[in-house]
Amino acid sequence: MVVLHNQSGLCFKQAVEDHVEPVTHIRTDGYSCNSMLHGLGPLNMDTIGKNYSEDGPLKNVDRVISLAKRYLLGTFHQYCSGPHLQRFLNEYRFNRRYQWCQLVSRVISACALSARCRMVQYREAQACCILTTSYSMASTEYSGIKPFLKIFILDMLTMLCEITHICGVEGHHMKRFIGLCASVLTALFCSSALCARSPIPDSAYEDAILYRGNHSVLLYSMQNQPIKVDSRPSFFLLVSQGTGFLANFDYGNRPIGVNGTPDGSAALNVAHDLDENTAWTQLTEDGAKKLWGEPSKRTARPILTTFDVLGKFNEERNLYHVDLNFDKSSNVFGYRIRGIGIGNAKWIRFNDGKFSLSSS
Amino acid sequence: MHYTTVWNMMHKIREAMGSKMERETLSGFVEIDYAFFGGRSSGKPGRALSDKKQVVVMVERLS
Known part of the structure; x- marks a missing residue:
């Protein structure tokens, strides 16, 4: 969510350019400002219609807007306008905790974006140890862990190894990368949030x-x-x-x-x-x-x-x-x-x- | 603690939460829409009102 400084189309165009990758399918409604997006070149404008597109309304984005408005009204009673609105919107988070299929990519993007993390350097020495430990824990019989979670962790570790091969991360960066992923995995594995909410297995x-x-x-x-x-x-x-x-x-x-x-x-x-x-x-x-x-x-x-x-x-x-x-x-x-x-x-x-x- | 101190701290935390968003880019299928935030005020409804802030919302779809 980006607050625009003025209502000009140029401002809107700049915001989209900053936050969207060049090769992207974009879907919007028929608001006049959206015609500015035509000039962006490599963007692939899928559907721009007078009204909503043929595939249905903008379901996801409408949901996010509705929830955000509800959040600002319920929590701050609308005392959130003016120059501070952007910060209030920063606080709003869409809940993606249970979208397991996205988790790996989100872990990786978080690793890539957190360049200033000091904890990483501390983790480097322990990284391989933790990784092998969590792997062995997941692969062997370990009571109390749900079977689907075990499979999920194994999948993530396999993908992690493949990604490090493909991307060709080496030396210092690879240690840092694996360390972060492994610590995230270990936290996930040991988190009581997952286990406590699950029904008693035996x-x-x-x-x-x-x-x-x-x-x-x-x-x-x-x-x-x-x-x-x-x-x-x-x-x-x-x-x-x-x-x-x-x-x-x-x-x-x-x-x-x-x-x-x-x-x-x-x-x-x-x-x-x-x-x-x-x-x-x-x-x-x-x-x-x-x-x-x-x-x-x-x-x-x-x-x-x-x-x-x-x-x-x-x-x-x-x-x-x-x-x-x-x-x-x-x-x-x-x-x-x-x-x-x-x-x-x-x-x-x-x-x-x-x-x-x-x-x- | 004083109210203003807490307010400043809260906004520093919010600023930090937004710093990740600034570095993130969306790809794949992206939905873009407008919204007008800024509370209730009498007068003209909708986007005609000048004291409301215009917000661009971009969402990356799963499929």
């Missing part, structure tokens, strides 16, 4: 799922300090089934260095430790106390221990309660997690070598 685990994150939530230690595992910060990751394990987020979101002992004394075995069942069986009473501090209260049953744990997801901080059942050798054999967004927390107990939902 009804069998419905009560154990955190509604707000839907796929994961990060739990910090009780003392609000990261636990040291190999002098790197590690966190407690709760996946959608209500199971959890220790994870290290130094390498993107992929859990590396998972083990049940918070002091990191156990050897890191990625293939083995990725199994959440193993991690939970290794979590002992002492380990839980090291992780989350002293238990807040003990109920009448002496085996139940409750820890108050700060959860963090998308910069939100919430308090969760981890209830743990320990056996005689102080190993975990049952747990549940209560907190905001968990309607009816069910126990998950260790049965026949595997954790499963418990009826009691």
Whole structure:
């Protein structure tokens, strides 16, 4: 939307020249000023009629104008005229969030237009790492993510690789380009906005799922300090089934260095430790106390221990309660997690070598 | 904060939102139309009124 300084046709022509590519199909109505566009040369004027064109009215542009007028009336009560009108119109945004087919091109154009972005330089070092991480996360089985989203991310990554080939971006610029796209992808992938609004995918685990994150939530230690595992910060990751394990987020979101002992004394075995069942069986009473501090209260049953744990997801901080059942050798054999967004927390107990939902 | 301070800040943000629009160009199928913004005022209706601002709206179509 461009506010014209005067009503002359030249001003209008200048505005169109500034914002429209030379080879373009243009459709307008029969207002007299539009005849100025005939002189623009390479522009391809499709339909200029006395009234609306044969293909129907200018549906999209009329909708935008109507919404913009409604917006100015509703929000500012029309106190938006005069020299400041252009800025008020800048604020108006047409909602294109759910037009997925356009998303790739919009990401690319945003990358191309944001030449002054300082965050890019910071991202450069991490770019390839993030890209491979998000690719592996999308390609492997990852609970809580919807199938169509997975396919969509894979498509975007493939297109991204093709585009970098075709455009021949090299060296510094390619790093910058990939970095921006990858950060956008990662933000998209991790955004709770997508996941929180989606229906709960697995009804069998419905009560154990955190509604707000839907796929994961990060739990910090009780003392609000990261636990040291190999002098790197590690966190407690709760996946959608209500199971959890220790994870290290130094390498993107992929859990590396998972083990049940918070002091990191156990050897890191990625293939083995990725199994959440193993991690939970290794979590002992002492380990839980090291992780989350002293238990807040003990109920009448002496085996139940409750820890108050700060959860963090998308910069939100919430308090969760981890209830743990320990056996005689102080190993975990049952747990549940209560907190905001968990309607009816069910126990998950260790049965026949595997954790499963418990009826009691 | 004072009203004028907030007003200035808001308009700086709006200015920044428009800076991306200045660099963007449309291509493909583009619809162009006029609109007259500027609130309600008595007198002559429509585009004849001189204190209304003329706005060109350009929209890129999907297909």
